[in-house]
Amino acid sequence: MPTPLDFAASIQTMSSIELDQNSAQIRSMLLDTGNAILESWIVAHDERPTQDTHEGFRLLGLHRQAARNDPSFNACRESCRELIYQCNVAKIEENPENAARHLRLAASVLSHLALFIDGKLENARLGEFCCSARPIRSRDAAFELAYDTNHQQGDTS
Amino acid sequence: MSNKYRKVAYYPGCALEGGASSYNRSTKEVGKKLGLELVELENWNCCGAMEVKNADPKLQTFLSARNLKIAEDMGFDTVMSPCNGCYHNLKKAEYDLAHDEASRETVKKLAHRAKTEPYQAGKVETIHALDWIRDAIGTDELRKQVRNSLKGLKVANYYGCMYTRPRHIFPEKDQGGANSDSTYRPHFMDDLLAAAGAENVEYPLKTACCGGAHTLSDSDTSTRLVLNLLTTAEACGAEVIATECPTCHQGLEMHQARAEKVFGKKTKVKMLYFTQLLGMALGLSARQVGVHENLSDSRSLLKEKGLG
Numbered sequence: 089m090p091t092p093l094d095f096a097a098s099i100q101t102m103s104s105i106e107l108d109q110n111s112a113q114i115r116s117m118l119l120d121t122g123n124a125i126l127e128s129w130i131v132a133h134d135e136r137p138t139q140d141t142h143e144g145f146r147l148l149g150l151h152r153q154a155a156r157n158d159p160s161f162n163a164c165r166e167s168c169r170e171l172i173y174q175c176n177v178a179k180i181e182e183n184p185e186n187a188a189r190h191l192r193l194a195a196s197v198l199s200h201l202a203l204f205i206d207g208k209l210e211n212a213r214l215g216e217f218c219c220s221a222r223p224i225r226s227r228d229a230a231f232e233l234a235y236d237t238n239h240q241q242g243d244t245s
Numbered sequence: 246m247s248n249k250y251r252k253v254a255y256y257p258g259c260a261l262e263g264g265a266s267s268y269n270r271s272t273k274e275v276g277k278k279l280g281l282e283l284v285e286l287e288n289w290n291c292c293g294a295m296e297v298k299n300a301d302p303k304l305q306t307f308l309s310a311r312n313l314k315i316a317e318d319m320g321f322d323t324v325m326s327p328c329n330g331c332y333h334n335l336k337k338a339e340y341d342l343a344h345d346e347a348s349r350e351t352v353k354k355l356a357h358r359a360k361t362e363p364y365q366a367g368k369v370e371t372i373h374a375l376d377w378i379r380d381a382i383g384t385d386e387l388r389k390q391v392r393n394s395l396k397g398l399k400v401a402n403y404y405g406c407m408y409t410r411p412r413h414i415f416p417e418k419d420q421g422g423a424n425s426d427s428t429y430r431p432h433f434m435d436d437l438l439a440a441a442g443a444e445n446v447e448y449p450l451k452t453a454c455c456g457g458a459h460t461l462s463d464s465d466t467s468t469r470l471v472l473n474l475l476t477t478a479e480a481c482g483a484e485v486i487a488t489e490c491p492t493c494h495q496g497l498e499m500h501q502a503r504a505e506k507v508f509g510k511k512t513k514v515k516m517l518y519f520t521q522l523l524g525m526a527l528g529l530s531a532r533q534v535g536v537h538e539n540l541s542d543s544r545s546l547l548k549e550k551g552l553g
Contacts (some may be wrong), residue, residue: 096469163406166429166452174449193449196477200453203473207459207466 092125092209096202099195108188115175118194119147122171125202126150129161132209145172164204171197250372250381254321255283256312258331259291265328265491267535271520272327272374274534278527279382279390283325286315292326292334295458303351309338310352313371314364327374327520329407329490333414335371340414342366373408374520375426375433375489384440392528394442398550400522401448401483401514402434403474405493409452428452434489434519441526446481450474456500457492464500468507471500475512484546487519494518498540515543525552 090098099121123146127137130153142148151168155161174194181187261269276283289312291297293305313335316324326332341348343366356363372380378387409415409428418426426433431452435445455474456467474497478486488494497516504510516539524534531537531553536544547553 159411162410163454166409167450169429170449192480193447193477196473196480197449197453200450200470200473200477203466203469204454207454207456207463207470210463210466211459 089128089131090124092128092202092206095121095125096199096206099199099202102195108184108191112179114191115179115194118171118175118191118198119145122147122168122198122201123150125198125205126154126168129154129205129209132212147172161208164201167197167201167204171201250281250323250325250377252282252284253372253377254316254319254324254369255285256289256292256316256324256326256331256335257285258289258326258328259294260328260330260491260495264495265518267538268327268491268494268518268520270538271518271524271534274529275378275520275524275527278524278529279378279387281377281381284319284321286312286324287319289315292331294330294334298334303348304355305334306338306341306348307352307355309334310342310364311356311359311361313338313369314356314362317364317368321369323370323372325372325374325377327489328492329373329405330492332371332373333407333410336414338364339366339369339371373489375408375437378523379433379437384436387437387440387523391441391526393526393552395438395522395526395550395552396442396444398443398522398552399446399482399484400438400443401446401478401481401486402438402451402519403448403455403478403486403488403493403497404431404434404451405457405488405490406452406454407490434487438487438519438522441523443487443522443526446478446483448478448481448483450477455493455496457496460496460499464503465507467496468500468503471497472504472508472510472512475501475504475514476510478514479512483514485515485517485522485543487522488516489519495540501541515546516541517543 126147127150130137130150138149138153139146140149142152147168151165171194174190174197178187178190178194181190257269273283290308292312293308297308298305313324324335326335342352342364353363409418409431412419412428415428418428439445453474454470456470459466486497494516501512521534521536525531531544531547536547544553
């Protein structure tokens with residue numbers, strides 16, 4: 089499964105020609121990539137990504153799922169909404185230059201979303217500083233305690 | 246011009262006494278220029294920031310509540326904080342004390358141990374420097390006081406995350422209309438700088454994360470986030486990113502340099518506190534608003550724009 093950083097790299101290498109097209113396919117690709125980025129966070133937490141939508145978008149449904157019990161995840165809520173906003177404006181924009189500009193902004197927002205979630209995953213592994221890492225640290229601590237207890241009892245399974 | 250917020254208690258917080266001294270200087274200078282009075286809290290303490298909050302959220306509530314109590318004891322019903330972290334923490338303490346019995350009990354116990362009276366919710370209102378200038382002066386009056394317009398300066402307004410999040414601790418926001426800021430698309434800084442003549446660009450990352458919390462543990466992540474903020478601002482046509490948070494501002498400056506060194510990505514956009522831009526528009530010199538104290542050297546751009 090590609091990491092958010094992989095997504096960020098591929099978004100950043102998208103040519104302006106692609107974004108200039110303002111096709112339904114490009115808009116859909118941007119939103120689908122946003123979904124995949126959020127899925128990577130959810131899957132990393134051993135959960136199944138929801139298919140539910142919120143306000144008509146699966147991206148917002150996934151964000152709600154990812155932010156459950158993790159208020160600091162709301163730091164990317166506006167990025168998700170902004171991504172949808174820019175894609176929507178591009179869709180109704182009749183001037184091709186303006187539409188392309190909105191798609192480029194959407195790509196920048198998507199890139200930020202990927203970098204933000206990659207950072208949170210990285211921090212979760214480091215287990216320091218970011219408040220979102222706290223539940224993972226607690227889980228790890230519980231695991232280590234259980235391991236130590238079992239180990240002391242001679243259980244090597 | 247209203248009488249609201251003309252004289253308020255001032256809580257600068259630790260950052261403004263250190264790396265963000267230019268924000269402190271420019272905030273005070275702008276206030277003076279506009280005839281607004283700031284009275285610094287006596288013997289204030291750390292708001293609890295991120296570190297204390299992560300270790301013990303209730304202790305953070307007490308630390309922020311103590312500052313609110315000092316403001317109350319000094320006879321103020323409003324305290325202004327320019328730092329997003331302090332502003333957020335004081336607002337959070339206010340919310341927790343109004344809604345959570347356990348927080349009230351902890352603050353009571355800690356206040357007793359510190360031999361002080363506990364702060365009671367609802368006595369002091371916390372505002373940001375943006376609220377202060379916008380509500381005390383207003384954009385119409387500000388426009389009249391501009392001596393050196395920011396005309397021709399293209400600005401991306403960057404608010405960071407703590408000015409608007411979490412939404413429930415800012416009940417005055419999202420009320421609709423021009424007088425209530427939005428947590429999705431904040432506009433108070435845009436309004437003030439537009440009144441000062443700046444040309445605001447559409448910036449889709451106004452409240453996106455600057456990576457401040459990652460700076461020490463994972464610098465590469467912070468640098469990548471900042472680089473995206475900078476390149477997006479440049480793609481939007483901005484010459485300057487206006488900031489209102491010392492953590493964001495210093496992060497943008499430091500990681501701009503680091504992005505060039507580590508990733509070989511050079512960006513030219515400059516960073517200035519919104520109070521520095523307002524101060525220069527009001528006729529203060531670049532030195533008076535502490536431009537020379539910023540890490541990002543914007544002096545040649547300001548000179549070119551007739552603002553130096």
